[in-house]
Amino acid sequence: MYLFIIFAEVLFWVFVVLGLITRYMFGKKKLGGLLLLCTPVIDILLLIAVFITVSSGMEITTATGLAACYLGITVAFGHRMIKWADVRFSYWFGKGPKPKPKYGAVHAKEERTVWLLHLLGWAIGNALLLAIIVYVGDPQRTAALDGLMRTWAVVLAIDFIVSFSYTFAPRKNKR
Template sequence: MNPILVIIIACEIGFWVFVVLGLVARYVLRRRRTGTVLLAMTPVVDLVLLTAVIINLQAGGTASFFHGLAALYLGVSVAYGHKMVRWADGHFAYRFAHGPAPVKRYGPVYTRESWKDAARTGVAVAITAGILWLLIAVVADPRRTGALQGIFPILGIWFVLDLIWAISYTLWPKQHLSATK
């Protein structure tokens, strides 16, 4: 198995381990400060991944699709990480601290959230593109970074699909099932 893929998987697991441990500390053990510290550790996982990719490439490694996937992981983590933690926090608060039930969004509220996600995707694409550019510049050898160039079109397609998603919910807002009967 590709070592960068192994590191990506380990970092994804590490991200969710810090999130779950932070929320368990916060809501189950009632250790709010400990929970906050554990949740604040999630960006460290991103730094570990970025460092591993840079070290691998500077040691003479040839960039593969997995190096590009690592850049994409970092972009998504920065752009969507807070939203994912907030989502998990809401579910934990409901389950373990008698917080309000998570609310399903419909209509204009869902449409606004779709546009916020499109903006988050734009941020993720920009961060990913920046990391790819950084990796290409650091290696400074087109023969070893060719695979990274192939990630740029994927980023464009992803962004366009997210825009289409937001536009579709602007034109045809998501309705509650009981509203369609």
């Protein structure tokens, strides 16, 4: 399962890069958009792999849980990651405007928004983890998932502290 998660992440970025190269370097906007639209297919394949693992009686490991986490994060951040890459490709290859770093209140708001997306990804991922736990109905088989949920809650709390700290101590332009 670990290899499948890595494969899914790599495949996600391969489709993003191919879509953007097709769009900006070859000027084929529709084909580039189609390649970008293929990224959710990767999530569906990963979801199928998790379902096969869970329903076949195979061992449920942290990797199974990480797949659920990956799905939650990709749903929450996928569009934003593609947009981030699109802005940079537009600048590098399509004569678009240079992306500008954010400072002060704008940066603080951005950090809070990203944390809210993390919260959304956490909620989706944990809903999937809970669905697996309920579906399996065997606490011994799903113990790794419980541990993963607790760990992710701690990471989310730390991310909250860091993200919202910018509200009180905004990032300054060093110029």
